[in-house]
Amino acid sequence: xxxxxxxxxxxxxxxxxxxxxxxxxxxxxxxxxxxxxxxxxxxxxxxxxxxxxxxxxxxxxxxxxxxxxxxxxxxxxxxxxxxxxxxxxxxxxxxxxxxxxxxxxxxxxxxxxxxxxxxxxxxxxxxxxxxxxxxxxxxxxxxxxxxxxxxxxxxxxxxxxxxxxxxxxxxxxxxxxxxxxxxxxxxxxxxxxxxxxxxxxxxxxxxxxxxxxxxxxxxxxxxxxxxxxxxxxxxxxxxxxxxxxxxxxxxxxxxxxxxxxxxxxxxxxxxxxxxxxxxxxxxxxxxxxxxxxxxxxxxxxxxxxxxxxxxxxxxxxxxxxxxxxxxxxxxxxxxxxxxxxxxxxxxxxxxxxxxxxxxxxxxxxxxxxxxxxxxxxxxxxxxxxxxxxxxxxxxx
Numbered sequence: 001x002x003x004x005x006x007x008x009x010x011x012x013x014x015x016x017x018x019x020x021x022x023x024x025x026x027x028x029x030x031x032x033x034x035x036x037x038x039x040x041x042x043x044x045x046x047x048x049x050x051x052x053x054x055x056x057x058x059x060x061x062x063x064x065x066x067x068x069x070x071x072x073x074x075x076x077x078x079x080x081x082x083x084x085x086x087x088x089x090x091x092x093x094x095x096x097x098x099x100x101x102x103x104x105x106x107x108x109x110x111x112x113x114x115x116x117x118x119x120x121x122x123x124x125x126x127x128x129x130x131x132x133x134x135x136x137x138x139x140x141x142x143x144x145x146x147x148x149x150x151x152x153x154x155x156x157x158x159x160x161x162x163x164x165x166x167x168x169x170x171x172x173x174x175x176x177x178x179x180x181x182x183x184x185x186x187x188x189x190x191x192x193x194x195x196x197x198x199x200x201x202x203x204x205x206x207x208x209x210x211x212x213x214x215x216x217x218x219x220x221x222x223x224x225x226x227x228x229x230x231x232x233x234x235x236x237x238x239x240x241x242x243x244x245x246x247x248x249x250x251x252x253x254x255x256x257x258x259x260x261x262x263x264x265x266x267x268x269x270x271x272x273x274x275x276x277x278x279x280x281x282x283x284x285x286x287x288x289x290x291x292x293x294x295x296x297x298x299x300x301x302x303x304x305x306x307x308x309x310x311x312x313x314x315x316x317x318x319x320x321x322x323x324x325x326x327x328x329x330x331x332x333x334x335x336x337x338x339x340x341x342x343x344x345x346x347x348x349x350x351x352x353x354x355x356x357x358x359x360x361x362x363x364x365x366x367x368x369x370x371x372x373x374x375x376x377x378x379x380x381x382x383x384x385x386x387x388x389x390x391x392x393x394x395x396x
Contacts, residue, residue: 052100068099190289258362
């Protein structure tokens, strides 16, 4: 089969120029690489920014490689995949291996705070969970990338919530299986029955009280990016500060105590783009998964409201049998959010997919993004499989 023709790289959309305040593009351009920003609108009116690192234009890079789409986790953004710098970040490693790399930013995060009619100050803007990211944001992004690159399929990497939204999309709209060549799920989150992160377990145990408090405070957006959080993170979490140990302790309590401590220089760079903001609905929906032990749609905690939405008094489970992909699943033995038992259950439920599961000893929930060993332990496996699939397709 002849390779599909790719768009000429000089045909750059008018809206693809980066602004000086764009922290993702700043991280990419520090490596002397081109960074683009593309704007798209979802079917329900949310306006998203999509970062792109175009493939290198040289004769050593085969033209038949399909693009990569990377989707961040909760509180993250496209910055998760570039903040480590060259040799340490997945997006930059993929670029170095000749891939066209696209980095998603889910609704409500730093770079995706627009809407056709709503402002972020309007509570209605924040009436979504990760379910809407899966059924609206992700298909809009996939369709845009395939149209821009003139491809039929792309490679996908999701981290944490980025895995959740892929499973939601393919469960609800199985026709989208055909648009993915394969997918890598880093620290996958679907079943959370055995989550052991103390703060999140505590939050889920008293979710009604947390909801009442949020209502009293009128909070709909949680942990948004701001100059104060960025400067505060830089000030307190710089390696030379005595408070640096507190920063790493606080992080580890949430995501697990890794056998691979973060490079002392990388945490301030992570905090340039994290946290990026979430809706309360995202957090509440994950809390419901912890309490129910199921991978199911949002529970409105009212038989009447559930019936209006679903035609039944309880929310339906996502149909993981609809997922039909070649999957690489990576789990860390020190991950307190994504437990081995829950990941093994996910693999069993993905009975119509071809799965390869890799357990990485000593990794916590975020080591798949930031550990110094991730390029060798994780990224290389992702790149190798993508190359093999694309070369096999070109040979047909």
